[in-house]
């Protein structure tokens with residue numbers, strides 16, 4: 446088969462991973478990124494066993510080992526007073542449910558993905574895609590310029606132009622919550638001996654050791670994006686999480702305003718009718734947040750984007766583009782639909798607030814044996830590299 450060409454819109458985790466997968470499958474790839482520099486935000490990602498497996502399938506096992514900090518057996522779920530409800534001590538069905546989790550700095554992952562691209566991929570930065578033409582021969586528009594390819598991959602994130610072109614009913618919906626994230630550099634961070642998640646009334650806090658980078662933390666609260674400056678937001682977080690077990694207060698206090706990132710929690714609803722558009726010989730695929738942005742409750746968004754990328758590479762390795770895209774849709778749809786439902790369900794439980802509901806949630810969670818919890822987590826990570 447002649448060398449086939451793809452245009453990937455967006456150089457986030459999903460777009461870069463898709464480019465690696467397609468190059469590995471023999472494609473020539475051009476990546477278009479609207480920002481002037483290739484960069485990830487200054488936070489971290491938890492990669493569950495499925496995300497780790499996907500990166501290994503891309504041939505990035507050694508690169509991952511060099512940047513990943515293992516999280517097994519250090520975390521779990523706690524109350525604000527610090528009482529453990531669930532410990533991450535069980536391995537689950539595949540021996541890896543919770544214990545295969547790692548944390549990486551997003552920038553390290555970005556750089557590792559770029560390094561894995563090889564010569565058959567090129568990246569254009571400062572290239573904002575302004576339109577996508579569907580039909581038999583898909584094309585992307587960059588201002589006055591039009592680029593055609595055998596395949597266009599829409600990996601343009603949560604506010605995806607590609608998604609709205611394929612199905613404008615698939616919209617972004619606010620979850621009524623806000624998330625904050627930061628990495629506190631090692632020299633300023635308190636020592637942490639564990640990690641995991643702490644749940645209070647309508648608020649939660651997560652932290653993880655990020656090795657040489659320091660400590661990563663994320664917090665969530667009900668409400669809308671705060672208009673205050675970062676200094677004001679840190680003050681609010683200090684008040685909201687006052688009295689929670691350490692090192693939560695210490696981590697917030699050690700965070701500099703310029704290190705704080707704030708986001709509304711949003712998700713795509715309904716999912717696009719299809720993640721693909723197949724023409725006669727070419728087509729378009731959606732991937733990552735562009736296809737299925739979810740609330741971060743399962744911590745699986747980037748892991749699913751990596752799964753998408755590997756699956757796309759497998760499906761388009763040998764088959765014609767339309768057949769490969771149909772197979773991609775068939776393989777991804779059931780898992781994505783299930784994960785999207787679960788993430789919303791879990792989000793509802795985590796965001797619970799009130800004098801009666803929260804103690805009830807605590808009692809229920811305390812009643813779940815660690816082994817059962819690990820089994821549930823194994824269901825989330827239960828993904829293998831598919832066959833075409």
Ligand SMILES: Cc1cc2nc3c(=O)[nH]c(=O)nc-3n(C[C@H](O)[C@H](O)[C@H](O)COP(=O)(O)OP(=O)(O)OC[C@H]3O[C@@H](n4cnc5c(N)ncnc54)[C@H](O)[C@@H]3O)c2cc1C
Nearest residue numbers: 455457458459479491574601602733734744745746747748
């Ligand atoms: C608070 C929070 C915590 C999270 N924690 C985790 C976690 O621990 N583990 C996990 O697996 N997931 C996590 N996620 C989810 C994860 O961040 C996303 O699912 C993942 O980053 C999606 O990657 P992506 O490549 O699809 O999109 P993005 O990373 O958003 O990349 C999209 C890229 O496309 C570019 N772009 C957009 N429009 C255009 C255009 N028109 N032209 C050219 N370029 C364009 C953007 O500049 C960007 O570079 C979290 C999310 C949040 C909000």
